[in-house]
Amino acid sequence: MLELDVLIYPDEVRVATPEDIREWELESASQLSIPITRLFVALYPYNPAAMSPNPDTAAEELPFVPGQIIKVVGDKDSDGFYHGESGGLSGYVPSNMVAEIPVDDEYLKYLLMQQGFLPVDHTGIPLSHSASIPDDVVVRRMVALFDYDPWESSPNIDSEDELGFRAGDIIYVFDDMDQDGFYYGDLHGRRGLVPSNFLEPLPWN
Template sequence: METRLELDVLIYSDEVRVVTPEELTEWELETASQVSIPTVRLFVALYPYNPAAMSPNYETAAEELPFVPGQIIKVHGDKDSDGFYHGESGGLSGYVPSNMVAEIPVDDEYLKHLLMQQGFLPVDHTGINLSDVASITDDVIVQRMVALFDYDPWENSPNVDSEVELGFHSGDIIYVLGEMDEDGFYYGDLHGRKGLVPSNYLQPLPWD
């Protein structure tokens, strides 16, 4: 029967020797102190952003993150020299223009987790209200609706920015967040995909 023995060693220019437990512990503590964990910051989108049509950087537009007003974006680190953060939202990641978003002033890690799970802040017609963030999770109205017809934004949408809308099929159950906007659209969630949905294609579906 073969027995294998694993040892940690230190390699010098003139010798190789086995590391003592004390040296290994000291090295691990020193390494851990040098590793900086980037602070997670939460931002909310103030305006709709379609990189393909709006990005100032044509060559890197594909690396940028599209979003809609009210969408919550998780950001690591600070903005770069071009004024972009690197963020993630809705399962996608990419660069985020700093002038299109605002930071949510919250430090509590559990509340950050709740907000990221929610993925959205209510938006009124005058912009984003960032006051009283701690109560946001209680204030958002979530409605369950069923699609009456198929909807393909590219074919059926009256809007030029149809890429921020959500396509769906008749019978799909969509969870609507917040109130209807002035154009007759809700902000909805379908199996983790989020976007604007036309209210006249939906019908309320009672929770019970």
């Protein structure tokens, strides 16, 4: 059976030409706005019933715990809330209690969502108690994008000076990278060199 696309006007009906269809597709594509999906990690515990600044709409907000990964679509609203989903639930998320994980790779986003959590350390790093790190050093927080095993992947002979880690680990790095592209970092109290191309910055707030 032959199928034809037709255009219906108030005063006529005619068969659509290829040019008509192309023009319609371009117009439709320009009108479609595909929202960008972003990943956030919860920095603090949040119980809307007890903590929400909007008691009347607390039931529409998403509860979460530190380290929980939240998928957010769109920008925050005028009240400073995102709309997100995590663990099969969806609701509003206060923007001041989460931090964006700057990941552009869609497959990595999928893996992080499947994982569901990142290990979050809120105690910070006690630099004043470390003789090897000056008090005034710049400390940055980064998230590992991939697994890294120095024994298998390191380009350096002295790989025993490096840290191994897994995708999703939060690593605190000190100062700038060296000429070989490595940071000096801390992971759960272990310190060593970490390759910068395996990490992405993770904002503090």
